[in-house]
Amino acid sequence: MRRIPLSALIGMILTGGFLFCAIFAEWVAPYGYDEVLGKVWESPSSTYLLGTDTIGRDILSRLIYGARITIFVALAASILSFSLGSFLGFLAAVRGGWIDQVLSRLVDVVMSVPSLIIALVLLSVLDINLTVLIFVIGILDATRVFRLSRAVAMDIAVMDYVEAAKLRGEGQSWVIFREILPNALSPLVAEFGLRFIFAVLFISTLSFLGLGIQPPLMDWGGMVKENKDALVYGKSAALMPALAIALLAISVNLVADWVLTRTSSLKGGRGG
């Protein structure tokens, strides 16, 4: 295995750190997420490492518990968008004909409007809860996965081994899951990182607008919203969750970038 570049290593360590905090929040966080401890918007000190928030709760602890919700929702949404998008994409590529036409045109329509606008229209009718948010983000994002996986599968579907499998009399699901999926996996895995970031940014933006995670649960976007008035008084409370979002996005980006170049060079020459 070749050496991992420094940027990817930093990205992996940071991503790993975020995941660790999210999973073991109970042990990592110094205080509970809803304990009122100090005064309003205290500056960072040795007791409260990142200061306190709008009603005196420890920001660091809330960030750590918030990571759990942000990462869980984003992960669930990107898994949903991947399974849905890639399955339908492969199906469209293998079957062609009217299935391909219907799915592709539907995706064209959804992608012709910004996702945020569609999400806002949907959330004005639906009850806002975790499941609905995951489904809205996942389905809107599935359109992008659909385009990618359809394009990738189109190239694979004309290969000789797929032809051979069809002549052997294998069924549709065999062709999709046993012939196309393994060969389409590497570009899709790299794309997963980018979709995950997109989901993190999307759920954070929705929460910031007050239409995402609802109290008493909280995520990073919601924390920025709660503390946004602090900036007027010169306190940095709103910057901490904003910084966390930026850091997570950049570190996952670094890893995804590396996976992308690695897998694309793998396709070129296996010898290297």
Added chain:
Amino acid sequence: MHPVLKLVVQRIALGLLLLLVVSMLIFIGVEALPGDTAQSILGQSATPQALENLRQTLGLNEPATTRYFKWLWGFLHGDFGKALTNGQDIAAAIGQRLGNTLFLASCAAVIAVPLAIILGLVAARYQARWPDKVISGITLSTISLPEFVAAYFVIYLLTQVIPIFQPVAMVFPGMSFWAKLNAVALPVIVLVLVVLAHMMRMTRAAILNVMESAYIETAELKGLSPMRVIAQHALPNAIAPIVSVVVLNLAYLVVGVVVVEVVFSYNALGQYLVDHVSKRDLPVVQAVGMIFAGVYIGLNILADVVAILANPRLRHPK
């Protein structure tokens, strides 16, 4: 018919069809979702009689298709109906705010477009040397930030660290143009930052793509200065991709505007939309959503039309 004209007409017709389908999606698609408008206005404790009366007055008992066509007919004539929450005329409310949104977006565009093209040119000229690395590095990190995060960094920097601006952007009728410009300075900076990165990177890529061609090598070999090669030989051929990049990113501004308006409590269309989503005021959301979708699709059509017109191969058919 001239083939270019035919292509353009085809593209516009396709766009209008798309707009129609999107309007159906926004209206009928939303109707099909679980949730009852009358129930959400009156709350859970409403009596069946009260619900029935409200449905009657709102016309909710008619079939969805009838209501869709009524809605579309009204929409095309500038009649967006009345808001559920306060009974105000939606068209009037939108009219007040549309100007503010357009003002904000056009200020951002006026700064971002030339800046992105110049930075893209510089980055392409000094490819893989320090100016390119600095510009690309900064844009790469702003690309992965959501609008509101970028906004708070800018607010903190420019109101606390270097206190030159106010953190809220208040615009009211009767303000002078300069006062307005001063008020929107911060949101404009944020919007510029958000679209600049995409625009600059795509400009750089478009120019570098042209720089690979044989005629650029000829120009270099006959001894022209690098800046002249770019300005006279590369730029004219990169115009088409650059213009479509610019227009696509203006479409991207449409989304950025929604979030940035909320950050700065700027009284305009995006803020109006978000407010009424949380109030579950469906007619307002549908009308404003449709306007945003329309502008977005319109700009995308424009980008395609410009690309068609700028392509010399299509202009001079065999």
